Amino acid sequence: MSSNSLVPFQDLNHLPSTSSPAPTPLIVPKSEPKLEPLDEALPSPPPPPPASAAEAAAELFSDYNRLFGLFQSNIPGVIHPNGAVSPLPDSHPDSLALVSVPDPQSNLSNVVVLTPRGATRKYQVRSSELVRIMDLKPEDELYFRDMVRKTRMLFDSLRVFAIAEDEKERRRDALAAHRRTRGDLRAAAIMRERGLWLNRDKRIVGSMPGVFVGDVFFFRMELCVIGLHGQAQAGIDYVPSSQSSNGEPIATSIIVSGGYEDDEDAGDVIVYTGHGGQDKNSRQVVHQKLECGNLALERSMNYGVEVRVIRGFKYEGSASGKVYVYDGLYKIIDTWFDVGKSGFGVFKFKLIRIENQVEMGSSVMKFAVSLRTRPLDARPKGYVSLDLSKKKENYPVFFFNDVDQDHDPVYYDYLVTTVFPPYVYNHAGSGHGCNCAGGCLDDCLCAMKNGGEFAYDLQGILVRGKPLIFECGPHCSCPPTCRNRVAQKGVRNRFEVFRSRETGWGVRSLDLIQAGSFICEYAGVVLTREQAQIFTMNGDRLIYPSRFAGCWKQWGNLSEVFSDYVCPEAPSVPPLDFAMDVSRMRNVACYMSHSSSPNIMVQLVLYDHNNLSFPHLMLFAMENIPPLRELSLDYGVADESNMGKLAICN
Template identity: 80%
Template sequence: MGSSSMVPFQDLNLCPDLPTTSSTPLIPKIEPKLEPLDEPLTSPTPLHVSIPYPSSSPSPSPSSAAGGAGGGAGGGDAGLLSQYNRLGELFRSTMAQAQALQGNGDFSVLPDSDPDSRALVPVPDPEAHLSSVILRPRGARKYQTRSSELVRVMDLKPEDERYFRDLVRNTRMLFDSLRVFAIAEDDKHKDVMVPHRRPRADLKAAQVLRERGLWLNRDKRVVGDLPGVSIGDVFFFRMELCVIGLHGQAQAGIDYVPSSQSSNGEPIATSIIVSGGYEDDEDAGDVIVYTGHGGQDKHNRQVVHQKLECGNLALERSMNYGIEVRVIRGFKYEGSASGKVYVYDGLYRIIETWFDVGKSGFGVYKFKLVRIENQMEMGSTMMKFAAMLRTRPLEARPKGYVTLDLSRKKENFPVFFFNDIDGDHDPIYYEYLMTTVFPPYVYNCGSTTGCDCVGGCMDDCLCAMKNGGELAYDLNGILVRGKPLIFECGPHCRCPPTCRNRVTQKGVRNRFEVFRSRETGWGVRSLDLIQAGSFICEYAGVVLTREQAQIFTMNGDNLIYPGRFAERWKEWGNLTQIFSDYVCPAYPSIPPLDFAMDVSKMRNVACYMSHSSSPNVLVQLVLYDHNNLSFPHIMLFAMENIPPMRELSLDYGVAEEWTGKLAICN
């Protein structure tokens, strides 16, 4: 098709049928291959708040906003509450006008005239990439459209990989923080919301990020692996895939470059979602027979023949040019926030396509995809393997298990101990601790007053006031945002054990495995998928004063110093990129931690976590069984969605001269 006969680009999903003329060619209306298990996207329910958002102020630059919450003191009850109310009003004003987020299909194509279309392209400059993320002032409605330029990113240096990984990680953390906050706001106002209407907190979070220009990979279309996304990464929401640019369609299963933006008028597919919900799909893992889109009714039944157009044609053209596509698998998952999960499984090539009669008797296009070799193990495979380990560990791995419960039935779930590298069985010789052992005098300090919430705590109870006027967790036990200290309900409170403000004291909720690693020494991984913001476990040991610690150090004992853990809690719920005047929570405040924990004889699973400068676990200080501010519990929460079998890591911080080893077990 010559450029003179092309029509200006428009959203094909909304394009009316045009008469076919010599000057105006017919543009087919897209019938996206929808995921059958997805509910239709609807305008999200606005949040209800009483305090109006103040006049907007200039947004911070990305460079000043990146890397954690801003400093600053103050806050207090009123300051902390106003931050929540201002965010709530932002959601309300934004979502009142929000529409269902759908990918607009504004893609580009690799030119037909370029025989080496898969050649190496320069890696985008990180600073240039950051400068493309423009923080628009409140009220802006001009969204950054997706670029028509296709690139492939290759041969990244280690520092580049860390940069992109942190960029994706921070964006996902911001998405999760906004989503969790939206859920908490909905919970507070559920009595005035429309009955039986499920709030779409993921849409609210995505819309706010879109209005702030924080969706990633809009300035370039990446073919192949997306920098910062690893095979096996897990997502709970389709909108999160759109936010980071892994798959740009909110519901369509084929993400592709439409011909309307192509230099030669041919579409190119860049990613697909395989859900297993289509009757003619066949998924054997490394080999997929994928059914094209079109011809289905609202019940996902094939009722007419498919056509070689739109996404179907894009897949055929990708096969013709030898262009790989990203494959994301979606499937139901018990315990997921959305009822299902999406796992990035790597790159596939389309090697064959044909027109066939489907099970319903109508013609469908089929595409055979084969996974490219020498990639990491598929995330979906690891999730199935972990599921087998949870129920039949010795059948899944006959060799390597030293014990199937390192905790000796002290934890809610057994802690496996696996070592197939050497004969080191050291962890079985320590006494397992469920929780930290404090000196007796710690329990004789502070107030003994508790709340009177017989039926369960609300935001106006005494314990909520101690936390700055808001409970720290949503109804699902997810941390709303990190704070210097969290007060949970304790033995002096009248609320029941099911109270939402009793999260960390209930113990672990996941199955963990201590394992031997050639890279990190000892390590810990979960056999369950851990959702971002979820409680993991306590970092347990026997508490020592500074003076006692100095003596123990001289004896060569293994000590942990909570005061040196990096303050990663500031990153969870950090809204610097949303509010220019955001202040990191400073209430409740506590004195500097001046104690150590002896783990030389007694310890728990947390003591085997390895150190990382880009961890997936954060430390959150919590009080519940006493009120001595100088001796909080060291509680661990997930900073991101942690897939099964992925190693858990902490930022142990920088060791002082007297603290000894940085990480005791590595």
């Protein structure tokens, strides 16, 4: 990254050099975070006793006027909008805001001491230095995106791993009382202890490198891990006055989730209610004050500092009950103090979305809902077919093309699963399965084939990638609801094949897909090497499974966390010496685009036979994939005849 890309906020962080005053106690403001509806609310003080209307009005505005007056531009100790700086007097309570709090047992001044479960741990606290990153080169943008992608993948892998380990413990000791593990909290704690959180050394203002507008998160802690929003529960993220170089707090991001009754959200325009004054039932019971996050938003408005906006809303199927979508940058253009719906004073902030950004992710998700239910109303033109699969899949596969008149996909027979030669099913051992009539347990034969563990958690999420996964099959005694039957059940989402001016054919989902979820099978007609040579001579289009990149090694890779982690090597698979013909029959997977940083990976799976040489190519999500975002695979090395997916689809 070029040194010119990182621009410090000189006017907010650098005061004129002055002699250091005598040490005085550090003033730390009281924190009353703006809580989310589904979070555990903090205890609130009891409501004040009844008062007359005149007394209530006087009390309502007295604190606002007093605090607001402290931060006008003619008060010494602030940085004025024109860049001039007036130092704080020695007697001002925030004059020592730059003094860090020392650890009594260490010489380190920038260290917080935690004591989880009796063990003392230390980690570097988040920096208060404000910077903006600008004018990144394309290679820098790719670097940051890959870094965010890998960090999020590690978070998801750790979360699923923690839940799987907790489940094992409960099965081993069914009589003991166990508290269910919050996988997201455990994953975040482990990554923090090992210094794997991103953007801790700088507090980034504006766009976060590697994070795209529309990115979706299932857990608040994931926002903290990548630094997009640094508060695990509070809705306003800001540099407090105790850490700011000029003694004034500055806000950098907010979460809008309707947690306050006075919030108004019109998409591009938001009226955001400040924090404080609510009880555990999210009811306003006391007046808000111009302090902490409220004051930070006012100061950001004064200095013209934009804030990142993340929207949170309930989402069916989410492990946390909600999803969080990054919707881009907003400017705070106005603030006022008003009487809220509950009769108590609240601070309100009007935000307007900055122009020339891509469409808001929350708007895209709403549009995807309309496509799922009323596609022809949402898009009157462009749909060629509302089901390429002709009802062969669990859900219809839409076909959309508003670019040209190419309707090529409708002329192929749709193939739901791969067609293997008959002799594959005659392989020794193909007629044996597990005897788990009531449901598969730890001693299940199929689990033993997978190294003594189940490949999926109870929600069907892949725990870790492996060279090969054995699912229960037609010869097993377990019911269809068995947890070890995931990929064989077919697609769970609604997909759309579409035409792009840039990349030709592509595939996107109309549903939100969680990382680790099954997508679909990459289906074709299996050919031997000899047959493939003949078909190639005839100009047929073939896929060579051995050339797909081994991205499965990245999912569940915990080598950065556990020093003794070893990438799974069993069950071993012989070289995949076969090709798949997709020149006449194919499924939705054949239209997925190539990417060296894909969001989909190939995982080999066996379930209907035990011939290791002919596994199914099952596709799983490597990250959370928002609706209408293109799905991509790493097809690896193209063959010498330039056949393969790119020739098929473009």
